[in-house]
Amino acid sequence: MVEPGRRTALALGAIAMSGLATAAEPTAFDFRMESLDGGPLDLATFRGRPMLVVNTASFCGFTPQYAGLQRLQDRFATRGLVVLGVPSNDFNQESADARTIKHFCEATYAVTFPMTMPARVRGAQAVPLFAFLATHGGGPPRWNFHKYLVARDGRRVQGFPTATEPDAPALIRAVEAALAAPTA
Numbered sequence: 211m212v213e214p215g216r217r218t219a220l221a222l223g224a225i226a227m228s229g230l231a232t233a234a235e236p237t238a239f240d241f242r243m244e245s246l247d248g249g250p251l252d253l254a255t256f257r258g259r260p261m262l263v264v265n266t267a268s269f270c271g272f273t274p275q276y277a278g279l280q281r282l283q284d285r286f287a288t289r290g291l292v293v294l295g296v297p298s299n300d301f302n303q304e305s306a307d308a309r310t311i312k313h314f315c316e317a318t319y320a321v322t323f324p325m326t327m328p329a330r331v332r333g334a335q336a337v338p339l340f341a342f343l344a345t346h347g348g349g350p351p352r353w354n355f356h357k358y359l360v361a362r363d364g365r366r367v368q369g370f371p372t373a374t375e376p377d378a379p380a381l382i383r384a385v386e387a388a389l390a391a392p393t394a
Contacts, residue, residue, distance in 0.1 A: 237364025238263070241339040243296070246312050246325040253339070258362050259290040260388035263343060265331040266295045267303040267354040268314050275355045276319035278376030282385065283323040289389045290362075293323040296340070298331045301354055331356075343367055359384050362391055 238253060238261060245251040253261070264279060276295075283293040297304050297311050305311050308327055315321035331340040332350035343358040344350040347367035357370040359381070374381055 235365070236342065238339065238342060238360040238367065239364040241337075241342065243326040243329065243337065243339060246295075246297070246308055246327055251324060251326055253294075256292045256294075257364065258393045259292050260362055260385065260391075261292045261294055261360040262385070263294045263296060263339070263358045263360060265298045265300070265340070265351045265354060265356055266315075266325070267298060267301060268305055268311060269303040270301070270354040272353070272355040272372055275376055276315060276321055280319055280321055280323065282376050286385060286389060291385060291389060295321065295323060295325040296331060296337075297325065297328045298351075298354070299328055300331050300333075300351075303354060304328060343369075357381065359388055361388055362393055 237257075239257040241253050243251045243253070262279075262282065264275075266276065267273065279293050279295065282291065295315070299306065305314070306328065311328065312325070315325065329337045329340070331337070332344070336344065336350065340350065343360075346365065347358045348369035350356075351372075353372040355372045357374060357376075359368045359370065361367070368384055370378075370381055370384075
């Protein structure tokens with residue numbers, strides 16, 4: 211007869227060898243992007259803070275949402291919210307030139323929140339961050355200015371469609387709740 215402690219060890223070994231044991235699942239804070247300012251943007255620097263990730267575009271009917279996103283950043287940054295803009299040309303409404311995007315956002319909407327280099331946000335070529343967000347937040351963006359609110363733990367993600375304005379009561383309530391949640 212095998213003793214109980216040894217039986218547990220044997221069972222765990224069998225599970226590990228069968229491939230059923232998996233590494234800890236990543237969080238949204240485990241990804242890196244390239245900053246629109248140049249250089250790496252390690253999302254780990256935002257760990258423990260709610261993050262609103264938005265796929266953006268400069269030539270879209272929803273582009274005026276930049277102003278609302280900046281107001282969210284201004285209103286909630288001191289409480290920990292990070293707004294992160296991810297320009298994307300997946301819907302053929304964004305410039306390919308990072309300097310043009312940066313100048314447009316700063317000059318037209320006075321954007322100060324962090325932004326990434328243009329990236330793919332849907333489909334097989336989506337950057338890993340957006341693959342994660344789509345899996346955890348209700349699917350990939352259907353259009354520009356889709357919003358993903360990432361909880362402080364980096365695992366819980368709530369998606370908001372393009373038509374949800376940055377000042378929509380449902381989004382504001384979700385941001386408030388994310389900010390009120392304890393840090394891990």
